[in-house]
Amino acid sequence: MDCLIRVIRADEWEKAREIRLAALRDPVAHLAFLDTYGAAVERPDSFWRERAEDSSESGAGKVRQFVAERPDGSWAGTITLLVERPSDEVRFGEAAKADQTHVVGVYVRPEARGTGVIDALFRAGMEWSWSLADPVVERVRLYVHEENARAAAFYRRFGFAPTGERVAVPGSDSAEEVEYAVERPVS
Template sequence: MSDVNEYVVRAVRGDEWAAVKELRLLALRDPVAHLAYLDTYEAAVARPDSFWRERAEGADTVRQFVAETGAGRWIGTLTVLVEEAGVPDWAGHVVERRQGHVVGVYVRPEGRGAGVIRALLAAGQEWAWGLEPEVERVRLIVHEENLRAQAAYRKAGYRPTGVTVKLEGHEGAYEQEFVIPRPR
């Protein structure tokens, strides 16, 4: 196995859909997947290959990034979606400003603590800051009990806003919004 301290972060290419699927399925089997994702392994594995092709191809307002070792092994990923002001978000709340939204964050256990998450977040932010029209901030939503993720996001400069979202179907569970503003 390659040294996880030697990796590059880059955007996913459309022809890499099978690797996108493989890493997502691995993420959904992580012990904290129930805290980190609104998706399940069972639902994801049942999706047709066309779903994964479309996901890898992305769009002008979606970009997935991976951290890749010199041996070509993907050790982490995240996706940034652009949310437009005035449009409902995933939870049905109206988005107040044009913003990036980080989703699908995953780092393999052997890559954790090596700076992979910060590098992925930086790449996603750089892409978002370069969009026209500008995004005002980048946000992510994290489960209130996912303390490991919250600590990683804080180390990367994200701060909680105090906004919480109740999770449907999860009695008493909430997600918290963290943001990083656009640098000026």
């Protein structure tokens, strides 16, 4: 698929909202996201504006959202990375043991799946992670629902490996998320 991979701009909050809502309507959204369409659709425009600003190049640098933009300007997919430090408040999972980025919000529209879009998004996210100087990122992590075999297979193919850490899925009595990570390449 012919897509430009880039960081979102702060003024693209409506497109960021639209792709997030599309992701939350996906048939496996209950395995992939800790959010629901019903909750997300009720959020005010100010929430989406702030989220886009924070995730853009003009944001504070602790979050980046990458998109795969088609020639017509539509977005085929997205990935977001959060910078985490050991001293930060834990958002999800175990506290960071070193400076790292945390992959969240991975989504590729059904018609773009299998075209290389996800690989290109992950390459951009990994390159950004390894390029950070303050902090120098030691690893990139993500969590995948134990029943999301399709996502887990991609993560393993891309070089992520299970760390052995597991956390309970919020609101579930038995389901767990499995942590996967890639360590910083040795230079």
